[in-house]
Amino acid sequence: MKFEYTGRHIDVTPALRSHVESHFERLAHLFDGNGDRSAHVIIEVEHGKHRSEIIVKWHDHVLTATTSVLDMYQSLSQTIDKIEKQVLKLKSKITDKHQKAQKISTLTPPDEDDV
Incomplete structure (x- = not known):
């Protein structure tokens, strides 16, 4: 996964980078191997609060999350x-969509000749 970091009023240290990347390694099994994946942190x-926002681009979807607490980690x-x-x-x-489509396609109406 490609990571891009932006720090506003703070320097993005190697420790913060490794913290984010190690957490995303834990999620690697969720992102399948196909397609490009990128994250903007x-x-x-x-005002004394640490705010983090992560924008993940995965396949054709954009996932966004934001949190604001007192500790950056x-x-x-x-x-x-x-x-x-x-x-x-x-x-x-996605899996529900594929399963529903598969079930509908396997059902065929009976022919009038068989009735």
């Missing part, structure tokens, strides 16, 4: 958890 400090972890939930929901929709 926006880290911001405003917690903010990133919670945002990645939100992305994980969105990926699971999207994958279940």
Whole structure:
């Protein structure tokens, strides 16, 4: 997965980068091997709160999550958890769509000659 980092009023340190990338490694099994995947991680400090936003482009979908808490690492972890939930929901929709289409295509109306 390609990562792009943006820091607003904060420097994106290698420790923050490794924290994000290690959490996304945990999610690697959810993203299938097909298609391009990219993530834009926006880290911001405003009024003492650490805000993180992650935008993931996967296949034809854009997944977005935002969290604002007092600790940057917690903010990133919670945002990645939100992305994980969105990926699971999207994958279940895709599999349900394929399963429904498959069931409908296997059903054929009886021929009038057979009746």
